[in-house]
Ligand SMILES: Nc1nc2c(ncn2[C@@H]2O[C@H](COP(=O)(O)OP(=O)(O)O)[C@@H](O)[C@H]2O)c(=O)[nH]1
């Protein structure tokens with residue numbers, strides 16, 4: 755029997771740097787599970803249940819709090835996002851995974867450290883000017899998190915998801931004003947996380963303006979870290 759090796763990775767980068775796009779390619783190529791903190795938050799906001807959650811706030815109230823942070827281009831409080839993400843990771847204890855969008859603060863990175871040891875942190879270093887144009891032409895399929903772009907990777911049928919045929923939408927926070935705020939939050943709160951991981955020796959940075967040029971380097975890098983996709987446990 756082949757002993758499966760568990761792989762733990764994080765992908766970082768400013769909003770719009772291509773984390774979701776590259777994550778899709780990584781998970782398809784290497785068979786890892788993908789967990790996006792933004793997708794988790796949006797799913798929670800859409801959950802219209804009346805249950806009470808761990809923070810003792812009504813889920814609807816919590817949803818409104820998270821939505822207001824996101825719409826203002828601010829980060830959701832560390833304790834809320836950490837509870838949500840770490841709970842999901844606990845359910846994936848026996849799987850290899852790639853975490854996208856978390857951690858975004860040093861406090862979150864410390865919370866993540868308390869539950870696992872990371873194999874690698876991939877940092878997508880894409881200039882802010884490049885990003886601004888991309889986000890205003892981003893279209894998403896909310897239930898799956900699939901991402902499109904009117905220029906870069908348009909859907910086969912305009913306005914519809916390739917897999918389900920369901921309508922695509924634009925995110926409320928992908929407006930020029932909110933994108934500027936998100937980039938500021940990235941500079942102030944998330945860039946220190948890069949230093950945190952650099953000092954631990956797990957950070958690798960990929961610089962560029964086009965995902966198709968960055969991807970072969972990420973692919974080659976992970977190919978060395980994860981020698982054979984079948985040896986990685988991506989399924990529960
Ligand atoms: N023009 C262009 N758009 C891209 C490129 N890579 C990704 N995108 C698009 O840019 C937007 C942001 O990418 P996404 O993967 O969602 O970034 P994230 O916010 O870091 O997860 C999406 O609409 C992507 O389809 C690229 O190389 N060129």
Ligand SMILES: Nc1ncnc2c1ncn2[C@@H]1O[C@H](COP(=O)(O)OP(=O)(O)O)[C@@H](O)[C@H]1O
Nearest residue numbers: 769770791792823824828829830835855856858
């Ligand atoms: N780890 C996190 N900590 C705090 N807020 C988060 C985190 N992840 C996502 N968010 C919130 O969700 C928003 C959208 O995140 P995400 O979908 O990852 O988009 P992007 O990378 O394109 O900014 C963020 O601007 C922030 O408000």
